[in-house]
Amino acid sequence: MNPSSRVAIVTGSGTGVGAATALGLARRGWNVVINYSRSAAEARETEAACRAAGAQTLLVQGDVSRDADCRALAQAAVDRWQRLDALVNNAGVSVFGKDAEWDALDARAFERVMGVNAVGTFQMVRACVPHLKAARGAIVNVSSVAGSLGIGSSVPYVASKGAINAMTLHFARALAPEIRVNAVCPALITSRWFSDAMGPAAYEQIKARSEAVSPLQRASSPQDVAEAIIWLIEGARTVTGELIQLDAGLHLGGAPALPKA
Template sequence: MTTNHPRKTALVTGAGTGVGAATALGLARRGYDVLVNYSKSEREAREIEAACREAGADVLVVQGSVADDADCRRLAAAAAERWGGRLDALVNNAGISVFAGDAAWDALDVEAFQRIYGVNVIGSFQMVRACLPLLQAAGGEGCIVNVSSVAGSLGIGSSVPYIASKGAMNSMTLHLARTLAPTVRVNAVCPGMITTRWFVDGIGQQGFEKMKAQYEGATPLGRACTAEDVAEAIVWLVDGARTVTGELLQLDAGMHLGAAPRLAGAR
């Protein structure tokens, strides 16, 4: 069934900063009402709320950790109450990592794996489970976009637990795309390096600048993603990709192609 709510609706986890914030604003500008979820960054979530309202959206701001199933159900219930039991889009953006080099085995323990999986994999599943009845009430227009990473397909990234969690998210995306069709589409975006505060917080400004230079020098397009680049792809998968499901969209400036020498005279 569908409701009479006049606008489409979306729930974006981890929407206080970075890719999540850019996505919430992008969807608001596209005509969606938005639930902005955050775990810690209330001040920044309120700033995104104001920007989305300026774009014409009705906005809910709800604190909660996707690692907590009760919080996931509370987020879904808040969206259902506000917008009449229908949700057009769920964007599973909330994610965490630890930064540990390939040889830093002592920096990784069971707790690190459990914490990262609890948010990146289990949290995303819990959000899908909580929101599924609302997505199925969208008259065949429901969709889920998981924010994954090239780490999950290339096996490189900030740490082994993070890499493994994004590989699991990719596999879960494919499974859900099969099992939730035809009423709900499920896709993932897989960015490479994104020029957000997340990297700076993890490795420091100097480390960030070094990594960015290395990344830009090694990719065919010679650039890293911005949060807005990733958000544009997410908004397209939500609102423009009516026949797309089960895709793991690489947003990595061609990094997955591998380094290759340029031909003489090529431009």
């Protein structure tokens, strides 16, 4: 293991896109901070896979909606490796509800979703910026087509992803030239997170509908999204301020009415 390897923090990396990204970076020689809020067992599995790939790792529990946890994540990386080269803001939550059921939503739903997805993204960027500047590093925010098409699991989720998109553009300007900032915007991802949240039957219905209305007639896997994130970190040296649509072309047809869970 090479202690001088580049270092990345991947929030929400116990499962899904975060786990795939952490492992992909580990296989490319990066050391990784694996963060989780509740998925401790899965995070340990991600850590073991990254170590088997030859990476050094840190496993850090923390809720990105709490500023102290964000600062602790950044400091843990620097204390261990004396550097930080990339931040992947992947941690996210949602609530599920039909558009016509707005009365079922309250301020607490907005506060929780916005707190993790939007405020958490801001707090992680703020905590990491001094170290990323020194490394001339990169930030990738995991957003969603919800932020640009206005479709998704609920209004709070759509709003939070729209906020991430706007912050991505702002940070790309504010942090240049030292730090590149981009976002990936997937549609439905074939991960356990979606299936568990929606229920298997609703998940399969929505997946089939999404594939049917997408020009490429497929949904993204966690690995598909991770590959795009890693390219934005490692290879996209002249790319900043981009919102990469990873939706199999769904955006080309506007915003189809997808069935809700």
